[in-house]
Each structure stands twice: as C-alpha cells, then as structure tokens.
Amino acid sequence: MVAATELGGQRQQEGGEEVVNYLDWNNALDVLEKAYRSGLFVLIIGPKGTGKTTLVRRFASQMQKELHSVNFSLRTRESHLVGTRTIEKGQISFVEGVLVKSMRNGTMLYLDELNAAEADVLLRLDEALDDRRQLVLKEAEGQVVKAAPDWFVIATINPLSHVGTKELPPQLLSRFPVRMRLDYPPEELELEIVKRHVKLDDAHTRDVKHAIQLAKSLRDAAAVEELYYSPSLRETIAFAKMLAAGLAPRHAAEVVYANAYDQWGQVEYQKVMDMITSIFGGSGR
Ligand SMILES: Nc1ncnc2c1ncn2[C@@H]1O[C@H](COP(=O)(O)OP(=O)(O)OP(=O)(O)O)[C@@H](O)[C@H]1O
Ligand SMILES: [Mg+2]
Incomplete structure (x- = not known):
C-alpha cells in the first residue's frame, strides 16, 4: 500500500493499477533495492x-x-519541506513539513524535479542529506531532527535540454551517489508497456507500432x-x-501528436x- 502525499500539482493515484502494471525493462528495481539496502540515496x-514516478511508486x-x-x-x-510555526489560541506550535516527517518516520522521500527548486530550498535539503542525516530546526528553537535508520531518498531531475531546468549544484549531486538514467525504451518494449495499459487487437497493435515509430x-x-x-x-498510451475507443489511426495521431505542435505555429x-x-x-478517416 502506497500512501502518497503530494505538494503542488500532479495527481497521484494511491497504490493501484499503474503500479502493478509497471514493466521493469531495465532492471531498475534491482538497482533501487541494492541502493536502499546500502543506505545510498x-x-x-x-x-x-519515461516512467520515473511510476518506478518510484x-x-x-x-x-x-x-x-x-x-x-x-x-x-x-x-x-x-521543513514546516511552519503556527499560533493557535495563544499557543505556538510547529507543524512539521514533509521532509521532517519523512526523516522521523523513516519513510521513502521522493524529490521530483529537484533541479526546478530555488537555491535556498536546496541548501536546506543539503543539510538533511549529508552523512549526519540530521536537520537543525531554526524554526523550532534549534531542535535537532535525526533521520530514522531506514530513511530513503530518491530524487529525479530532467536533463538540461529541458526548458526551465537548471543544473543541480555539484554539492547536492554528491548526496546521491547512485545515479540511474531512464530513457525511452526500445520500440518493442514500448509496445509491451502500452499493452499493459490498453488491450489491443492485431490491427490496433500494428497501428501502435507505427505510432511508436512516429514518436521515435x-x-x-x-x-x-x-x-x-x-x-x-x-x-x-493515449x-x-x-x-481502442474507436478513433481512426490517422485521426488519433493528429489529436495526440500533430496538434501539440500547433503551439509553435503552422x-x-x-x-x-x-x-x-x-x-x-x-486524409480519409
Ligand atoms: N516501465 C513502464 N511500465 C508500465 N508503464 C509505464 C512504464 N514507464 C512508463 N509507464 C507509463 O507511462 C506514463 C508516464 O510515466 P510516469 O508518469 O511515471 O513518467 P515520468 O518519467 O515520471 O514523467 P514526468 O517526467 O513527466 O513526471 C504512465 O502512464 C506510466 O504508467
Ligand atoms: Mg513524474
């Protein structure tokens, strides 16, 4: 059972089909498990x-x-990440942020698109991720939070070619000594993955193979x-x-692929x- 807490954006499904259907085509689960057992982020x-979020879940x-x-x-x-002080009925209390909760309870912390974060946020993370695995809460009278021994952190970044991404500072990069690259799968495996999401007859399978070539x-x-x-x-997959819902292949390709590019012009x-x-x-549909 995966209890997912999400800050900002993107919908998360709890546990469920997506996770069961995951095809581990490049042995990523094994590498993750070995890193976890070794206490390496x-x-x-x-x-x-490319399946980063699905893999982690x-x-x-x-x-x-x-x-x-x-x-x-x-x-x-x-x-x-850290938390905030609140005042309720004259009482000051500290509401723990997701980082502090995860450290204390030894959960798995998933830091998605880490290279989109601002420098001050990264600095605070850096403190928690270094070998002492602890955080001094200047927000709560200097209280020290120590991570549970089975605390585990996985971060993702998009390659720099992506608009709006920055490079991860080397300091922070060094906190994650196991680095995995996840790219688009080879064509035949992309078809296998699609089949885990959609039931396809022979004719549709042929069309999906074509769509994979187009995507490539x-x-x-x-x-x-x-x-x-x-x-x-x-x-x-779309x-x-x-x-499968009955749209002709050419029309499906138009609405899924071609129309997206209209954003950049005719x-x-x-x-x-x-x-x-x-x-x-x-043009026959
Ligand atoms: N190996 C796989 N097996 C089964 N389904 C997969 C696999 N890889 C990707 N998918 C499916 O592809 C879709 C996109 O995957 P996901 O959201 O995990 O990618 P992501 O890398 O986290 O994307 P983003 O960078 O946009 O957050 C999902 O519907 C997911 O279920
Ligand atoms: Mg994702």
Missing part, C-alpha cells in the same frame, strides 16, 4: 514521461514503505532541435487508448502532419 535522470509498494513526495517548482518554499522520429527531431517537443510514453504542425500522412495514409 538515488538520483534518477531522464526526460519526461512501484518500488515503494514493493518494499511496503510509505512514500512522501515533493514536486519541486520555483514556488516550493523551505516551509513546505519526433524524439529524434526534438533532440537535434528540429522540433520543439518530444512526445513521451504518455502519448503512445494514442492506443483513442484507437510550420511545425505541418511537418508533423506530413509525417503522419506518410505513415498512416491520406
């Missing part, structure tokens, strides 16, 4: 939609550890900055779901539409 580096569920999550953004404050071309084009956007596994959109036409044929 882990950094996962990978572009969006699956691991927490497998280890039967409670999961605390923080989704970092420029708006994440120290108080989210779009990812390659984005990697060399010919296009602005790189579709993820999320899009492949395409398969739209097919030229980008048309480039993608031309690729779709060459794969799925002309």
